[in-house]
Amino acid sequence: METNTARGDNEALTRLRGIGIVGEASLKMLLLILMGLVVLDIVIQGVCCIYAHRGAGASQAQQSPRVVLSGSGSTFIYPEMKVWITRFEKENPSISIIYNPTGSGTGQSQLLKEKVVDFACSDPPLSHEQYEKYKGQVLQMPVIIGAVAIVYKIPGYNGPLNLSAKVIAEIYLGKIKYWDDPEIARLNPGAKLPHAVIKVIHRSDASGTTEVFTFFLHKAAPSLWPASLVGKAIEWPVDSTGRGLGAKGNQGVAEYFKRLGSAIAYVELGYALENKFPIAAIRNAAGRFVKPSPETMQAAVASALRSGVLPDSPLADWSNALNAIVYAPGEKAYPIVSFSFMMTWARYPAPKAAALKKFIEYINTVGQSEIVEGYAPIPQGLREINLKALSIIKGG
Amino acid sequence: MSTPGKPLYRSDKLLYYALLPFAAVVIAAFILLFAVLGYVSAPAIKKYGVRLLTTSQWAPNEANPARSVYGLLAPLFGTLVSSTIAVLLALPVTISVVLVIEEYAPERWREIIGSIIEVMAGLPTIVYGLWGLEVLAPLLQKHIYSPLHQLLGFIPLFSCRPVTGFNLATAGVLLAIMILPYMVAVARDAYRAIPFTYKEAALAIGATRYEYAKIMLGLAKPGIVAAALLGFGRAAGETVAVALVVGNVPLVSGCLFKPAYTISSLIANQFSMAPLYPYMMSVLFTGGLILLAIGMAANTVAVIMIARARKRLG
Amino acid sequence: MADPRIIKEKVFLVTIFVLTAVGVLPVFHVLAEVLVKGSEAIARHGIGILTSTSNGILASLVGSAILSILASLLGIPLAILAGLFVAEFSDTKIAKITRVVSQSLLEVPTVLLGMLVYIIMVVPMGGFSLLAGAVALALVMLPYVMVHVEQAIESVPPMYREAGYSIGMTRAEVLIGVAAGIARRGIATGVLMGFAKAMGETAPLLFTIGAARTTLPCSRPLPLANVLDPGDAVPLMIFQYAQMPQRLYHDMAWAGSLVLVLAFLIVFIAIRLLVKEVKM
Numbered sequence: 001m002e003t004n005t006a007r008g009d010n011e012a013l014t015r016l017r018g019i020g021i022v023g024e025a026s027l028k029m030l031l032l033i034l035m036g037l038v039v040l041d042i043v044i045q046g047v048c049c050i051y052a053h054r055g056a057g058a059s060q061a062q063q064s065p066r067v068v069l070s071g072s073g074s075t076f077i078y079p080e081m082k083v084w085i086t087r088f089e090k091e092n093p094s095i096s097i098i099y100n101p102t103g104s105g106t107g108q109s110q111l112l113k114e115k116v117v118d119f120a121c122s123d124p125p126l127s128h129e130q131y132e133k134y135k136g137q138v139l140q141m142p143v144i145i146g147a148v149a150i151v152y153k154i155p156g157y158n159g160p161l162n163l164s165a166k167v168i169a170e171i172y173l174g175k176i177k178y179w180d181d182p183e184i185a186r187l188n189p190g191a192k193l194p195h196a197v198i199k200v201i202h203r204s205d206a207s208g209t210t211e212v213f214t215f216f217l218h219k220a221a222p223s224l225w226p227a228s229l230v231g232k233a234i235e236w237p238v239d240s241t242g243r244g245l246g247a248k249g250n251q252g253v254a255e256y257f258k259r260l261g262s263a264i265a266y267v268e269l270g271y272a273l274e275n276k277f278p279i280a281a282i283r284n285a286a287g288r289f290v291k292p293s294p295e296t297m298q299a300a301v302a303s304a305l306r307s308g309v310l311p312d313s314p315l316a317d318w319s320n321a322l323n324a325i326v327y328a329p330g331e332k333a334y335p336i337v338s339f340s341f342m343m344t345w346a347r348y349p350a351p352k353a354a355a356l357k358k359f360i361e362y363i364n365t366v367g368q369s370e371i372v373e374g375y376a377p378i379p380q381g382l383r384e385i386n387l388k389a390l391s392i393i394k395g396g
Numbered sequence: 397m398s399t400p401g402k403p404l405y406r407s408d409k410l411l412y413y414a415l416l417p418f419a420a421v422v423i424a425a426f427i428l429l430f431a432v433l434g435y436v437s438a439p440a441i442k443k444y445g446v447r448l449l450t451t452s453q454w455a456p457n458e459a460n461p462a463r464s465v466y467g468l469l470a471p472l473f474g475t476l477v478s479s480t481i482a483v484l485l486a487l488p489v490t491i492s493v494v495l496v497i498e499e500y501a502p503e504r505w506r507e508i509i510g511s512i513i514e515v516m517a518g519l520p521t522i523v524y525g526l527w528g529l530e531v532l533a534p535l536l537q538k539h540i541y542s543p544l545h546q547l548l549g550f551i552p553l554f555s556c557r558p559v560t561g562f563n564l565a566t567a568g569v570l571l572a573i574m575i576l577p578y579m580v581a582v583a584r585d586a587y588r589a590i591p592f593t594y595k596e597a598a599l600a601i602g603a604t605r606y607e608y609a610k611i612m613l614g615l616a617k618p619g620i621v622a623a624a625l626l627g628f629g630r631a632a633g634e635t636v637a638v639a640l641v642v643g644n645v646p647l648v649s650g651c652l653f654k655p656a657y658t659i660s661s662l663i664a665n666q667f668s669m670a671p672l673y674p675y676m677m678s679v680l681f682t683g684g685l686i687l688l689a690i691g692m693a694a695n696t697v698a699v700i701m702i703a704r705a706r707k708r709l710g
Numbered sequence: 711m712a713d714p715r716i717i718k719e720k721v722f723l724v725t726i727f728v729l730t731a732v733g734v735l736p737v738f739h740v741l742a743e744v745l746v747k748g749s750e751a752i753a754r755h756g757i758g759i760l761t762s763t764s765n766g767i768l769a770s771l772v773g774s775a776i777l778s779i780l781a782s783l784l785g786i787p788l789a790i791l792a793g794l795f796v797a798e799f800s801d802t803k804i805a806k807i808t809r810v811v812s813q814s815l816l817e818v819p820t821v822l823l824g825m826l827v828y829i830i831m832v833v834p835m836g837g838f839s840l841l842a843g844a845v846a847l848a849l850v851m852l853p854y855v856m857v858h859v860e861q862a863i864e865s866v867p868p869m870y871r872e873a874g875y876s877i878g879m880t881r882a883e884v885l886i887g888v889a890a891g892i893a894r895r896g897i898a899t900g901v902l903m904g905f906a907k908a909m910g911e912t913a914p915l916l917f918t919i920g921a922a923r924t925t926l927p928c929s930r931p932l933p934l935a936n937v938l939d940p941g942d943a944v945p946l947m948i949f950q951y952a953q954m955p956q957r958l959y960h961d962m963a964w965a966g967s968l969v970l971v972l973a974f975l976i977v978f979i980a981i982r983l984l985v986k987e988v989k990m
Contacts, residue, residue: 033901096929233669526952527739703801
């Protein structure tokens with residue numbers, strides 16, 4: 001008995017000796033790895049800062065004091081905002097601008113409620129209640145025009161398509177099921193439309209695009225599309241027929257649209273152009289069928305400006321702006337247009353105020369000639385209204 | 397088993413108190429999370445109460461915010477179903493992989509397969525989501541869902557026509573792929589730990605490979621259950637990849653081929669505009685709170701069960 | 711006449727090999743897609759797509775590197791030590807609570823964890839920062855690393871522990887000297903999984919780091935203090951660029967994916983080489 005235990009002990013000891021050494025070694029190794037990480041981090045940060053301050057390759061030579069402006073909000077304006085930021089930073093090396101496209105709603109709340117950003121971009125303007133709450137403290141400037149395109153995919157048909165609000169509404173209500181429906185044929189005499197089922201794509205997430213689209217349907221065909229169906233996210237009547245599909249984001253709509261054989265969708269113009277989707281011509285308030293283009297988009301806003309229905313200052317209430325530009329009068333006007341607003345406070349610490357004013361000035365002058373495909377610049381009258389911000393924003 | 401309970405001797409007490417703060421930090425972080433979730437959800441719970449769980453309708457009303465209707469039933473259903481599908485699919489594969497790597501594959505292949513599985517864990521979730529959107533969903537729809545619907549359409553699960561591949565089933569499959577490496581890693585550790593003596597004994601009594609595997613898996617059961625729990629939790633919390641393939645429609649249905657929602661994809665879809673509606677943010681947080689509560693309940697049960705099983709196995 | 715037991719065995723073997731193949735196949739396709747699309751993107755736009763801040767994703771790459779390291783430094787030691795506690799003193803109430811708590815953390819949608827950090831760090835600080843992003847990532851990776859550590863330590867066969875006690879080692883010595891040593895492969899896997907999570911997660915970064923794409927986080931003279939700057943990361947960049955219409959941005963997203971995957975592979979190989987198997 002005793003000899004067994006003694007042998008057992010020895011075995012255990014030998015085993016343990018081997019593993020024990022190994023055990024301590026691995027712990028030391030772990031500590032080494034962690035310390036190595038700290039060193040690595042310092043090295044990475046150090047190298048990148050040297051690179052940045054040398055100014056080689058990077059488009060800014062950074063001298064202190066450097067001002068950082070941070071913004072967040074609309075994803076719709078992001079491609080344009082990126083171009084503006086890049087070009088502006090090149091001309092103004094001491095100003096850095098960051099923009100986080102998290103969505104219009106979060107942009108507004110990050111600027112106004114949580115105050116973690118210096119400016120926000122939002123497709124919908126402040127609601128009337130919000131405006132009253134922040135009256136005199138917040139500026140709103142519509143800095144770009146966007147358009148919602150109605151894209152179509154019809155099996156066996158590659159020609160142009162005319163649509164009216166009434167017909168689109170009936171499609172999205174689930175009432176029109178096939179491409180060769182008499183309502184569609186009436187607007188497109190001579191077109192050989194097949195008897196194919198129309199799959200209807202809409203948005204699943206809350207979005208300004210949906211708001212503009214549903215607002216257009218309501219304004220142009222109120223008897224069919226009631227006010228209760230206007231909003232950033234709604235219950236789509238066509239879903240109950242099983243032919244409706246909800247996609248996330250404009251990109252999601254584009255993805256779904258690419259994969260279906262017979263479908264209709266509403267999407268921001270940029271996505272329709274990039275993917276070369278067939279775009280429908282929509283009947284505007286003057287009775288003409290118009291396709292979206294910078295010309296027709298500007299025409300809509302210009303006519304709204306002329307009729308005096310748009311506010312005349314960044315400090316004014318813009319909550320009714322959509323009503324002014326959607327389905328606007330004018331032969332050339334495209335009926336489904338939208339703004340994207342830049343929102344700021346009226347007071348900032350002096351360096352930030354100066355930098356922000358420079359940025360606003362750039363956007364409303366030189367920036368308007370650097371427009372990405374899918375957007376349209378704002379007419380001169382609007383630029384002048386926005387530039388009033390330069391005398392409103394105060395530093396210190 | 398060595399005493400896993402409270403320390404008795406002074407040097408052991410030192411270890412206990414040296415490590416305790418770190419566990420305390422974890423608990424503190426959790427309490428903080430729970431408190432913040434509770435605080436932000438409170439307005440919605442106060443206003444809507446149980447109605448949040450009994451309806452699938454998601455109808456925010458802009459003109460009249462007080463008349464908005466929010467329902468978490470569909471997302472909750474979707475999360476539970478897709479996570480369950482994911483674990484049901486991933487578990488057999490996990491066990492197969494573990495057996496293949498540990499027992500039956502030729503020596504050189506073991507490290508290779510094991511490494512491939514671990515690489516799966518390092519891919520950004522967004523890449524999985526994009527792949528699921530572009531490759532997996534259309535593939536599944538064409539080659540699996542449509543045939544299933546045509547041949548087995550009388551089964552309620554397959555009774556609706558798969559219009560696209562973006563539905564709960566695809567979410568489940570994608571999640572299964574994404575949770576696999578984590579489940580394999582945990583199950584593999586458990587399997588490796590089975591002492592050689594047991595393996596010798598099983599072989600000595602002449603078990604076939606199948607019977608041998610059954611014995612080994614029985615011994616590794618606590619680890620396998622831990623793996624399944626990890627997988628389920630991971631699947632429930634995954635946000636970005638699921639949002640791209642689940643269809644994003646607030647629908648509760650017995651059929652797997654209809655587009656649906658999960659709580660995390662609901663949040664991903666709605667958060668960008670939520671601050672503009674008085675109660676929406678609060679409702680979204682309530683969804684997260686519910687998931688947390690379910691997780692706590694399930695994990696508590698599991699921890700108690702595993703502890704009991706461990707005691708039995710000695 | 712075939713022995714039914716042999717038939718069962720054959721069927722069993724075929725099944726598990728097929729299932730393994732099914733499980734492993736998708737990742738090849740995903741990797742192939744990343745490789746192809748990423749290389750195409752770099753070929754189309756030149757290496758500048760990776761090294762420029764104004765026309766490229768340099769800020770995202772640098773940010774991802776800093777974030778992964780920072781998050782690992784915050785999360786991994788905490789997870790390992792907490793995991794050791796839970797595994798060693800598993801019968802105590804506190805350990806059980808910690809286990810339940812850490813596993814429940816997994817089930818919270820990652821986007822909400824990001825919003826938690828937004829509320830407790832970003833808002834009081836008045837702006838986005840890499841540090842906030844790192845804290846959010848550390849929260850996300852915590853359960854993964856902990857589960858691995860717990861599992862690894864608990865799987866150490868009792869006989870080794872008892873051998874240690876029998877020669878008079880204290881619990882601390884057994885834990886650190888014996889158990890941790892045997893379990894080191896599992897612990898290393900846990901560290902690797904944690905690091906992978908830090909590199910690959912998107913939602914926790916949405917509201918915390920600020921998507922600073924055209925500037926490098928370098929506003930202060932002291933390198934470490936720059937973690938208070940806003941920054942960017944590859945997964946966030948991919949998520950936001952993938953939603954834009956222009957193909958240029960999709961290309962940048964794929965190029966970033968390629969670099970991220972390659973970086974992970976390097977770390978992976980490094981850890982595998984450093985930490986060797988323990989044969990029992």
